[in-house]
Amino acid sequence: MRIVVSGTHASGKSTLIADFARLHPGYEVLPDPYEEMAFDAFDELDAGLFATQLEIAAARLEEQPAGADVIAERGPMDFAAYLEALVGLGRRGRSSTMLRTGLARSDAILAHVDLWVVLPLSAADRIHVSEDEDPELREAMNDALLEQADAASLTGAAVLELTGSPEERLARLRQATAP
Numbered sequence: 001m002r003i004v005v006s007g008t009h010a011s012g013k014s015t016l017i018a019d020f021a022r023l024h025p026g027y028e029v030l031p032d033p034y035e036e037m038a039f040d041a042f043d044e045l046d047a048g049l050f051a052t053q054l055e056i057a058a059a060r061l062e063e064q065p066a067g068a069d070v071i072a073e074r075g076p077m078d079f080a081a082y083l084e085a086l087v088g089l090g091r092r093g094r095s096s097t098m099l100r101t102g103l104a105r106s107d108a109i110l111a112h113v114d115l116w117v118v119l120p121l122s123a124a125d126r127i128h129v130s131e132d133e134d135p136e137l138r139e140a141m142n143d144a145l146l147e148q149a150d151a152a153s154l155t156g157a158a159v160l161e162l163t164g165s166p167e168e169r170l171a172r173l174r175q176a177t178a179p
Contacts, residue, residue: 001177002064002112003027004075006149007119008142010133012166013073016119019170020071024177030072033057033079045137047086051098054079058105061112075113077148078141080106085140103148110152116159117173118149 005013014032021029033056058076080102087099110116121142146161153159160176162169 001070001114002061002066002068003071003115003117003173003177004061004077004113005071005073005117005119006075006078006081006145008081008121008138008145010138011119011121011142012169013119015166016117016162016169016173017071017073019166020173023170023174024069024071026069028068028070030060030070032073033060045082045086045134046091047083047098050079050082050086051102054083054102054105058109061109064112075116076102076106076109077116077152078145081141081145081148082137084144085137088144089136089140091137106148107152110155110157114158115176116149116152116157117176118145118159118161119169120146120161120163122163 005017007013017029021027033053036056037052053074054076057072057074057079061072061075064070080099083099083102087096121139149159149161160172162172164172
C-alpha cells in the first residue's frame with residue numbers, strides 16, 4: 001500500500017510514521033523531501049522552496065509501483081497547501097503560477113497514492129510550537145491542506161483524517177491498512 005502522511009509542520013507526522021514503521025518493517029519509509037535538498041539553496045520559507053519539495057515528493061511517488069509498501073512523510077499535496085498559504089498570507093515570493101502548477105501536479109499524483117493520511121491541527125491534541133516555527137503559516141497551511149483533502153475525498157480518493165493521541169492515530173492507521 002502506498003501511503004502519504006500529510007500535515008503542517010509539527011503536526012505529528014514523523015512520530016506516526018516512525019511508530020507505524022516499527023510495527024510494519026516491510027514498509028519503505030520515504031523521509032520528508034526537505035531532507036533530500038541542498039540546504040544552502042534556500043534561506044527562507046518561500047514559494048521556490050515549497051515548489052522544489054513538491055516536485056521531489058511527486059517524483060518519488062510516481063516511481064513507486066502499484067502494490068508497493070511505502071509510507072511517505074509528506075506528498076505534493078503538502079507543498080501545494082504551503083504555496084496556497086503563502087499566497088493567502090501575501091508573503092514574499094508567492095507565485096500564482098507555482099500554485100496553479102502545484103495544485104495540478106498534486107491532483108495528478110493522487111492516482112499513485114492508495115491512502116492519504118491527513119493530520120489536522122485540533123485544539124484537543126495540539127502540538128504547541130514557538131514563534132520561530134511561524135504559527136501563522138502553520139495555521140494557513142493546515143487550512144489549505146484540509147480543503148484539498150475535502151476536495152480529494154469528493155472525487156473518491158481514500159483520505160483518512162487522524163486526530164487524537166499518537167497511540168490513537170497509530171491504531172486507526174493500522175486498522176485502515178489491515179488486510
